[in-house]
Amino acid sequence: MRLMRRIGGWFDQRLQLGAPIRETMEHPIPRDTASWYYVFGSAAMTVFGLQLVTGILLALIYVPSAGEAWDSLQILNHQVTLGWFIRALHGWGSNFMLAIVLVHMVQVFLFGAYKFPRELTWIIGVLLLLMTLGMAFTGQVLRFDQDAYWGLGIGASIASRVPVLGPALVSLVLGGPIIAGATLSRFFALHVFVIPGSLMLFVGLHVLMVLKLGINEWPMPGRVVRRSDYLEKYHNLTHTQGVPFAPYGIWKDAVFSGVILLCIAACALYFGPFGPSGQPDPRIIQTAPRPDLFFLWLYALLSLLPPALETPVLLIGPAIAVVVLLVLPFASGEGEKSWKRRPIAVLTILLVAVGLGTFTNMASHTPWSPVMEASTGVPVPPKLVTGHSALEIQGALVFQSKQCHNCHALGESGGKRGPALDAVAVRLTADQLVRQVLQGGGNMPAYGKNLNPAETMALVAFLETLHPASQAPAQDASHITAVQP
Amino acid sequence: MSDLSRREMFLKVALAFNGVIGVVLGVPIVRYLVSPVTRGRKPGYESWISLGEINQFPSGETRLATYRHPLANASDGETADIACWVRHMEGDKFQVFAINCAHLGCPVRWFPQSGLFMCPCHGGAYYSDGARASGPPERGLFEYPFKIVGGKLHIQAGEMPTPGVSPPTAASALIQINAYSSFGDAVRLDKRSPCA
Numbered sequence: 128m129r130l131m132r133r134i135g136g137w138f139d140q141r142l143q144l145g146a147p148i149r150e151t152m153e154h155p156i157p158r159d160t161a162s163w164y165y166v167f168g169s170a171a172m173t174v175f176g177l178q179l180v181t182g183i184l185l186a187l188i189y190v191p192s193a194g195e196a197w198d199s200l201q202i203l204n205h206q207v208t209l210g211w212f213i214r215a216l217h218g219w220g221s222n223f224m225l226a227i228v229l230v231h232m233v234q235v236f237l238f239g240a241y242k243f244p245r246e247l248t249w250i251i252g253v254l255l256l257l258m259t260l261g262m263a264f265t266g267q268v269l270r271f272d273q274d275a276y277w278g279l280g281i282g283a284s285i286a287s288r289v290p291v292l293g294p295a296l297v298s299l300v301l302g303g304p305i306i307a308g309a310t311l312s313r314f315f316a317l318h319v320f321v322i323p324g325s326l327m328l329f330v331g332l333h334v335l336m337v338l339k340l341g342i343n344e345w346p347m348p349g350r351v352v353r354r355s356d357y358l359e360k361y362h363n364l365t366h367t368q369g370v371p372f373a374p375y376g377i378w379k380d381a382v383f384s385g386v387i388l389l390c391i392a393a394c395a396l397y398f399g400p401f402g403p404s405g406q407p408d409p410r411i412i413q414t415a416p417r418p419d420l421f422f423l424w425l426y427a428l429l430s431l432l433p434p435a436l437e438t439p440v441l442l443i444g445p446a447i448a449v450v451v452l453l454v455l456p457f458a459s460g461e462g463e464k465s466w467k468r469r470p471i472a473v474l475t476i477l478l479v480a481v482g483l484g485t486f487t488n489m490a491s492h493t494p495w496s497p498v499m500e501a502s503t504g505v506p507v508p509p510k511l512v513t514g515h516s517a518l519e520i521q522g523a524l525v526f527q528s529k530q531c532h533n534c535h536a537l538g539e540s541g542g543k544r545g546p547a548l549d550a551v552a553v554r555l556t557a558d559q560l561v562r563q564v565l566q567g568g569g570n571m572p573a574y575g576k577n578l579n580p581a582e583t584m585a586l587v588a589f590l591e592t593l594h595p596a597s598q599a600p601a602q603d604a605s606h607i608t609a610v611q612p
Numbered sequence: 613m614s615d616l617s618r619r620e621m622f623l624k625v626a627l628a629f630n631g632v633i634g635v636v637l638g639v640p641i642v643r644y645l646v647s648p649v650t651r652g653r654k655p656g657y658e659s660w661i662s663l664g665e666i667n668q669f670p671s672g673e674t675r676l677a678t679y680r681h682p683l684a685n686a687s688d689g690e691t692a693d694i695a696c697w698v699r700h701m702e703g704d705k706f707q708v709f710a711i712n713c714a715h716l717g718c719p720v721r722w723f724p725q726s727g728l729f730m731c732p733c734h735g736g737a738y739y740s741d742g743a744r745a746s747g748p749p750e751r752g753l754f755e756y757p758f759k760i761v762g763g764k765l766h767i768q769a770g771e772m773p774t775p776g777v778s779p780p781t782a783a784s785a786l787i788q789i790n791a792y793s794s795f796g797d798a799v800r801l802d803k804r805s806p807c808a
Contacts, residue, residue, distance in 0.1 A: 194689020280717030287776025298648040304657035304771040308687035408690040410678045412719035415732040430734040434750045495735040530726040572737050572745030577727040
């Protein structure tokens with residue numbers, strides 16, 4: 128024991144870190160702040176540490192070359208001992224890190240912790256969020272599969288829409304004229320050097336400021352922040368009723384970080400690594416690329432926005448969102464901290480959460496995409512063709528062979544791009560059906576060139592049978608009058 | 613001049629010296645970083661590439677063709693193998709479409725029975741002549757200029773087509789073209805958008 132102390136003393140005489148570490152550990156925090164609500168920041172930092180370690184481990188095997196990256200991921204998954212587990216830890220760590228960073232941000236926002244004097248801590252936090260999102264996107268690219276390849280194409284296409292600078296940005300993003308070796312190399316440099324280096328620097332500053340300015344006190348309704356007297360009040364709070372950070376606050380941080388690491392390990396063990404999906408060969412076009420979980424909402428938004436709104440929303444929307452986040456601490460740097468007195472803040476969070484959740488949920492069904500295999504793999508339900516005339520059955524064949532089923536559902540099967548046709552005869556008369564099929568409209572292509580008159584007749588005869596037994600098909604009113612005066 | 617102010621002046625000179633060296637070093641660093649952009653202007657990425665004999669594209673059909681990017685190097689692997697759709701109407705009338713959807717670049721698939729190109733990502737659809745049929749794209753498919761040389765179909769390609777403003781050298785690849793050229797004829801460019 129004496130030897131240990133002597134060795135410790137020898138190092139401390141040279142490093143001189145003992146006193147500042149002790150001071151940091153024992154600095155007083157408000158009594159209420161030693162709470163389970165204040166554990167997300169430290170957990171995010173712990174997961175970042177896990178990402179650094181597993182990232183370095185993956186870099187021992189991974190080859191950042193467009194021709195070999197996919198193969199090296201297969202080697203990690205199938206040949207290297209526990210390579211799959213390290214990949215799974217890194218992949219799940221990424222999802223957990225983003226989720227925790229978002230929860231941390233929501234907590235900080237609802238607890239008013241961005242107000243005076245912690246404006247800069249919040250601003251650096253916003254930059255950390257953007258960098259974490261950057262790590263998620265570049266990491267998805269390094270998993271160099273079909274999704275990564277076409278995801279890069281989507282990224283380049285978005286970049287190309289920037290006025291004036293668009294084409295130059297595309298070349299800069301891709302590192303050349305096409306998605307190829309240079310593209311992967313620059314995303315590797317971003318993911319492994321540039322962004323993690325910046326993250327480490329900014330995480331350091333973020334934590335330093337939390338220590339220097341003190342952790343946010345528990346918000347009490349009516350305890351209003353004013354620049355004139357906040358520092359004095361906070362000083363009283365910490366120095367009269369405060370408790371030392373260690374062990375009062377830090378034990379909860381440590382427990383929560385451990386639980387999160389355990390959850391990541393459990394997910395990695397149970398669900399395994401993410402992909403890679405098919406080879407990044409642009410000649411293989413039988414693919415339906417989709418982004419990772421945290422970008423699914425964007426995928427839905429890109430499908431649902433009206434075409435004319437897309438470019439402005441894509442280019443201006445993110446800029447506005449970032450500016451709003453950066454300006455927030457200056458716009459409301461004083462006042463109530465408690466969420467109980469800030470209904471608009473609570474509603475904003477609910478609105479954003481419901482919006483992102485809805486878009487993410489929609490992106491897991493992709494109702495906007497044609498079901499490419501429906502015409503060959505999903506039959507017309509037999510009950511819709513039994514007991515029908517030859518012409519109507521011929522129409523069902525036309526429906527299938529002309530790929531109507533890719534966009535229109537019949538009895539729950541098929542695409543959802545267009546309306547389901549189970550009761551189309553109730554909505555449209557025979558003449559209206561002919562017009563819609565031949566001329567298209569309302570986001571439906573015109574089939575006039577691809578259907579001959581006999582096929583059109585048969586198809587419409589079949590569609591005319593699609594109505595519930597209890598509802599009569601639509602009829603042309605003028606026709607009824609003419610026939611039955 | 614006191615000793616202290618002399619040393620302060622030395623410090624200023626030293627900092628200025630480092631600043632000048634920094635700027636001098638910054639020039640090659642920036643030029644290196646933007647080389648993918650500047651290189652695109654000078655020699656250009658576009659070139660004429662053969663898709664093979666025209667008789668592998670039967671008249672009245674639309675078929676997938678692939679080519680190796682002429683600037684490919686070893687580390688590109690399969691990513692330098694680019695696909696495109698070749699529509700042979702009749703005789704020497706062709707249309708060659710980029711594989712990339714004009715919305716956000718996903719690979720469109722050809723469905724001969726319904727005569728449509730469909731995109732798996734966000735639901736864009738195009739007619740057989742590349743014109744926009746439905747969905748989020750704001751224009752028709754990107755079309756490559758082509759010519760027939762010695763019984764082979766050549767296209768002018770090089771850059772991945774994107775929906776934004778086209779760079780000067782790639783302009784011809786990014787606008788809609790009705791290029792019905794025969795051997796040796798200049799390609800006729802028609803800037804009429806098929807979306808209209």
